[in-house]
Structures are given as structure tokens and as C-alpha cells.
Amino acid sequence: EDQVTQSPEALRLQEGESSSLNCSYTVSGLRGLFWYRQDPGKGPEFLFTLYSAGEEKEKERLKATLTKKESFLHITAPKPEDSATYLCAVPDSGGGADGLTFGKGTHLIIQP
Amino acid sequence: DTAVSQTPKYLVTQMGNDKSIKCEQNLGHDTMYWYKQDSKKFLKIMFSYNNKELIINETVPNRFSPKSPDKAHLNLHINSLELGDSAVYFCASSLSAGEETQYFGPGTRLLVL
Numbered sequence: 736e737d738q739v740t741q742s743p744e745a746l747r748l749q750e751g752e753s754s755s756l757n758c759s760y761t762v763s764g765l766r767g768l769f770w771y772r773q774d775p776g777k778g779p780e781f782l783f784t785l786y787s788a789g790e791e792k793e794k795e796r797l798k799a800t801l802t803k804k805e806s807f808l809h810i811t812a813p814k815p816e817d818s819a820t821y822l823c824a825v826p827d828s829g830g831g832a833d834g835l836t837f838g839k840g841t842h843l844i845i846q847p
Numbered sequence: 848d849t850a851v852s853q854t855p856k857y858l859v860t861q862m863g864n865d866k867s868i869k870c871e872q873n874l875g876h877d878t879m880y881w882y883k884q885d886s887k888k889f890l891k892i893m894f895s896y897n898n899k900e901l902i903i904n905e906t907v908p909n910r911f912s913p914k915s916p917d918k919a920h921l922n923l924h925i926n927s928l929e930l931g932d933s934a935v936y937f938c939a940s941s942l943s944a945g946e947e948t949q950y951f952g953p954g955t956r957l958l959v960l
Binding site: 769771776777778779780781784820822824827833834835836837839840 | 851892
């Protein structure tokens with residue numbers, strides 16, 4: 736069964752304090768790893784897709800990296816508007832309606 | 848322009864009722880999905896629908912049934928609503944099935960009393 740585990744569950748940072756969020760996965764044959772951002776009361780917003788170990792993608796203050804067992808979302812000099820829940824997900828490998836298997840997310844708070 | 852839209856945004860109803868949630872995407876995608884996000888904010892896939900092929904997560908009760916009048920719409924019908932059905936339901940779409948990036952709607956907040 737596919738497993739996606741995110742840590743920490745919650746993270747509180749000061750504005751400008753860089754950190755990393757972790758997503759570890761166990762799937763039979765990775766077909767992509769997705770990062771989403773979810774704001775309260777809204778649907779998940781797509782950030783990145785990573786397909787192979789060693790791949791990196793960047794968007795503003797965010798950088799996502801991928802190894803064979805985990806992915807990191809690095810946040811550099813975050814601002815209060817980066818506060819959100821960050822979700823990672825992998826495609827189902829069977830029995831899951833061919834959708835995405837999500838982790839439980841990291842709730843990130845950036846304090847001014 | 849909203850890529851994936853859902854109606855209604857909020858739905859409050861009594862136990863035992865039948866209700867529907869509508870979803871439309873204007874992205875020209877072939878595959879659509881329904882997810883349920885429970886009170887612990889955990890997102891779980893319910894259905895995917897691609898080119899008239901429906902794939903159901905085996906944990907979803909058969910009181911839930913998706914219906915697709917055309918490629919741009921995937922509606923969710925729920926019969927005999929139960930208290931445990933209270934959750935936020937998200938519709939999503941992707942260009943095709945499999946590992947394609949999925950784009951989510953704003954969600955429908957269902958409360959069963």
C-alpha cells in the first residue's frame with residue numbers, strides 16, 4: 736500500500752527564517768511526486784511535480800528536491816504570505832481510483 | 848476564469864436526504880476526480896473518471912455515485928446522507944489519467960445534521 740508521510744505536522748517560523756519540510760514515500764514505482772499548497776477554506780493549489788531522483792524545481796522562495804525515498808520543500812526567507820498547509824502526494828499504484836495519495840500535510844505559520 | 852468550479856460552496860442538510868454536488872472544468876481535461884477531506888484535513892481519493900471509465904476507491908460506500916453528462920462535468924450524487932458524510936468534497940481534473948498534474952476546485956463544505 737502506498738504511503739506518504741509528512742513532517743513536521745506543524746511548523747512556526749519567524750519571517751526570514753529558512754527551513755525545510757519533509758515528505759517520505761513508499762510506492763512501487765514512483766510516477767511523480769506532487770507538492771501542493773492549501774490555504775484555509777480553499778482547494779489545493781499545484782506547486783511542483785518531480786519525476787526523478789536528483790530533480791529540483793524552484794518557484795519564488797520555494798525549492799522542491801527529490802531523492803529515491805523522500806522529497807524536501809525548502810523555504811528560503813519566508814514571508815507571512817507563505818503561511819499555508821503544504822501537501823505532498825504521489826499517484827496511486829492501485830486500488831485508489833487512480834488518483835493521488837496525499838500526506839497529511841505540514842501546517843506552516845510564518846510570523847512577522 | 849475559474850478552471851475547476853464547484854457548486855454549491857456550502858451544503859447543510861438533514862440525515863437521510865439525497866443531495867448532489869456539481870463540478871465543471873474548462874481546461875479541456877480528459878480526467879476528473881472527486882476527493883473527500885475529513886475533519887482532520889486528510890485528503891482521500893473517491894473516484895476518477897476518464898473517457899467514460901469510472902474507477903472507484905473500494906472504501907467508498909455505494910451511496911455515493913458520480914455522474915458525468917460530458918467530459919467537462921463530473922457531478923457527485925449522495926443518497927441517504929449520514930452524519931459521517933460531513934466533510935469538504937473537492938473536485939479535480941487532469942489532462943489525462945495517471946501521473947498528470949491535477950487541478951483542484953474550491954471545495955464544497957457538506958454538513959449533515
